Amino acid sequence: MTALRVWLGDPNPASRRQARLGQLWLAWRRIRRNRLAMAGLVIVAVLLVVAAFAPWIAPHDPLVQDLSRRLLPPGTPGNLLGTDDFGRDILSRIIFGARITLYIIALVAVTAPVLGLLIGTVAGYFGGWVDATLMRLTDIFLAFPRLILALALVAVLGPGIENAVLAIALTAWPPYARVARAETLTVRSSDYIAAIRLQGASAARIIAGHVVPMCLPSVIIRVTLDMAGVILIAAGLGFLGLGVLPPTPEWGLMISSGRKFLFEQWWVATMPGLAIFIVSLGFNLLGDGLRDVLDPRSASR
Amino acid sequence: MTSLPSPAPDRQFTRLLGQIGYGLAALAITLLGLMLVTFLIGRVVPTDPVLSIVGERATPAQIAAIREKLGLDLPLWQQFFIYVRDAVQGDLGNSIRTGKSVTSEIARYFPATLELATLGTIFGTLVGVPAGVLAATRPGSLADQIVRVVGLMGYSMPVFWLGLIGLLVFYGQLDWVSGPGRLDPTYDMMMEFTLTTYTGMILIDAALNGAWDVFGNAVSHIILPAGLLGYVSMAYISRMTRSFMMNELGQEYITTARVKGMPEWRVIWVHAMKNVLVPLITVIALSYAYLLEGSVLTETIFAWPGLGSYITDALFANDMPAVLGGTVVVGVVFVTLNMASDILYRLVDPRARI
Numbered sequence: 001m002t003a004l005r006v007w008l009g010d011p012n013p014a015s016r017r018q019a020r021l022g023q024l025w026l027a028w029r030r031i032r033r034n035r036l037a038m039a040g041l042v043i044v045a046v047l048l049v050v051a052a053f054a055p056w057i058a059p060h061d062p063l064v065q066d067l068s069r070r071l072l073p074p075g076t077p078g079n080l081l082g083t084d085d086f087g088r089d090i091l092s093r094i095i096f097g098a099r100i101t102l103y104i105i106a107l108v109a110v111t112a113p114v115l116g117l118l119i120g121t122v123a124g125y126f127g128g129w130v131d132a133t134l135m136r137l138t139d140i141f142l143a144f145p146r147l148i149l150a151l152a153l154v155a156v157l158g159p160g161i162e163n164a165v166l167a168i169a170l171t172a173w174p175p176y177a178r179v180a181r182a183e184t185l186t187v188r189s190s191d192y193i194a195a196i197r198l199q200g201a202s203a204a205r206i207i208a209g210h211v212v213p214m215c216l217p218s219v220i221i222r223v224t225l226d227m228a229g230v231i232l233i234a235a236g237l238g239f240l241g242l243g244v245l246p247p248t249p250e251w252g253l254m255i256s257s258g259r260k261f262l263f264e265q266w267w268v269a270t271m272p273g274l275a276i277f278i279v280s281l282g283f284n285l286l287g288d289g290l291r292d293v294l295d296p297r298s299a300s301r
Numbered sequence: 302m303t304s305l306p307s308p309a310p311d312r313q314f315t316r317l318l319g320q321i322g323y324g325l326a327a328l329a330i331t332l333l334g335l336m337l338v339t340f341l342i343g344r345v346v347p348t349d350p351v352l353s354i355v356g357e358r359a360t361p362a363q364i365a366a367i368r369e370k371l372g373l374d375l376p377l378w379q380q381f382f383i384y385v386r387d388a389v390q391g392d393l394g395n396s397i398r399t400g401k402s403v404t405s406e407i408a409r410y411f412p413a414t415l416e417l418a419t420l421g422t423i424f425g426t427l428v429g430v431p432a433g434v435l436a437a438t439r440p441g442s443l444a445d446q447i448v449r450v451v452g453l454m455g456y457s458m459p460v461f462w463l464g465l466i467g468l469l470v471f472y473g474q475l476d477w478v479s480g481p482g483r484l485d486p487t488y489d490m491m492m493e494f495t496l497t498t499y500t501g502m503i504l505i506d507a508a509l510n511g512a513w514d515v516f517g518n519a520v521s522h523i524i525l526p527a528g529l530l531g532y533v534s535m536a537y538i539s540r541m542t543r544s545f546m547m548n549e550l551g552q553e554y555i556t557t558a559r560v561k562g563m564p565e566w567r568v569i570w571v572h573a574m575k576n577v578l579v580p581l582i583t584v585i586a587l588s589y590a591y592l593l594e595g596s597v598l599t600e601t602i603f604a605w606p607g608l609g610s611y612i613t614d615a616l617f618a619n620d621m622p623a624v625l626g627g628t629v630v631v632g633v634v635f636v637t638l639n640m641a642s643d644i645l646y647r648l649v650d651p652r653a654r655i
Binding site for chain 2 (some may be wrong): 241
């Protein structure tokens with residue numbers, strides 16, 4: 001263990017891999033000192049574990065109704081967070097809801113940044129009218145209020161989880177394109193790019209192999225920070241009845257169904273909202289910490 | 302840099318005009334693109350606008366007649382051209398639900414949203430700026446931590462959930478504020494029949510009429526949703542103020558001012574603030590635009606008859622012209638606010654004029 005630590009902390013790395021791993025280790029040490037970021041990491045890790053092992057963690061089936069046990073308050077033996085209007089266990093529904101949330105953010109995280117990276121790097125690398133056209137397109141999508149564009153898209157496509165993801169991804173890519181373009185502009189004229197070009201590499205190869213990796217750190221930070229917003233928009237769509245269809249245990253949808261008896265049985269609407277809040281806070285804390293550690297420009301502390 | 306001759310004042314002015322002209326051209330292109338997107342969304346919608354007008358049992362001849370009347374037989378680019386031409390003249394089509402013009406309906410709903418978002422932005426600025434300054438002047442202190450955590454919480458909370466909790470606590474339990482809606486039904490009647498409408502914003506209209514009981518009732522209704530939106534914008538504004546202010550306080554002119562023995566409040570609120578204000582204008586404008594949009598969910602919770610409610614209601618009635626009209630209006634407001642903050646930025650910051 002100590003040998004490994006010495007190897008990682010070696011100021012004169014012998015190989016590229018040692019240098020890269022050493023950098024990662026240093027970043028990790030800096031994150032570990034940031035207590036808020038660690039709290040965020042723990043929350044995200046708990047979300048992953050809960051989603052992965054939902055059937056084993058949840059005390060009840062999230063879909064089975066028991067009308068003799070409807071609207072029980074939190075703390076009832078067997079139903080820690082109470083039950084909803086169909087007698088379903090709220091805790092179990094929140095636990096299974098973690099899967100839906102994770103599914104949505106995972107799909108958005110693999111689509112929107114890829115689209116944004118593609119458009120941003122191409123615009124930045126080629127410049128000229130390609131840049132002008134693509135950036136104007138980005139501005140148009142950026143000008144659209146996200147939630148409202150997502151609403152209009154879901155209205156056209158019809159409600160459902162895939163359509164909600166598509167709508168969110170279509171509204172989420174422009175910031176990534178901006179970030180990627182800015183990064184591309186800074187590396188475009190560097191010597192190593194010129195060297196590869198002189199070797200006869202094609203534009204596609206240069207962009208994919210040598211420009212995109214330079215953009216990745218800033219894009220990853222943005223993804224983490226963006227996930228909190230994605231969770232909120234997905235929950236908003238679910239709340240409006242435009243996301244996942246009932247009886248699927250989606251958090252936003254659960255709040256909306258609990259709204260009918262908010263004043264009598266407050267816990268039905270409150271508990272899933274707490275889950276949304278905690279998870280989104282987790283991503284925000286983690287993203288904030290990552291930015292402080294990985295982004296040299298924001299040396300704010 | 303002092304050796305460079307500074308351009309004559311009139312040339313500076315022409316340059317500013319040129320930049321504004323360029324900005325307006327960019328604005329026009331953005332708006333055109335915005336309308337193209339909504340137009341295309343409207344065309345791929347699976348519900349047939351003709352069927353909803355003529356009904357299921359229309360003859361093919363009737364359907365063809367309506368199609369022609371709506372211009373649906375024309376090529377797509379011509380349809381888009383007509384759509385833009387009409388929209389520029391303020392015609393966004395007719396609502397399928399009510400048959401009335403979408404523009405006039407939006408004009409009726411919009412003041413409610415404007416009132417709410419404006420009040421929210423005022424709250425957010427009044428609390429957010431001092432909080433951000435406080436955090437920036439004492440980095441790492443307890444106050445800084447509190448501002449940071451409260452801000453992050455605002456970023457992470459689902460607005461509609463917070464609204465429900467607010468209703469539960471302040472309306473259901475404590476009974477400090479009035480519930481959903483803009484006014485109690487009795488005052489609503491009064492507003493409708495005995496008072497003159499000037500702006501459609503109840504607070505202003507009631508005050509202009511001198512109807513202070515209506516005003517008081519309106520305040521008790523708006524305070525919760527506006528406070529909610531204010532919290533969301535405060536989270537954003539305080540965070541940005543903190544980082545701008547930290548940046549300024551590290552500059553040398555601040556040290557100079559301190560060395561001269563200037564009182565600290567003057568260093569912060571006069572010298573540093575002058576420079577912080579420049580980027581802050583953009584931030585406040587952005588947050589204002591965001592509140593106009595973000596009111597969709599808030600308006601649903603508080604039964605607030607604004608643009609957000611209008612769009613969502615239209616959505617569930619499959620009233621596409623109303624949905625798209627609302628979307629275009631929100632988009633236009635969004636883009637215009639951005640543009641306005643950009644111009645203001647140039648006016649306030651002499652460096653941006655170069």
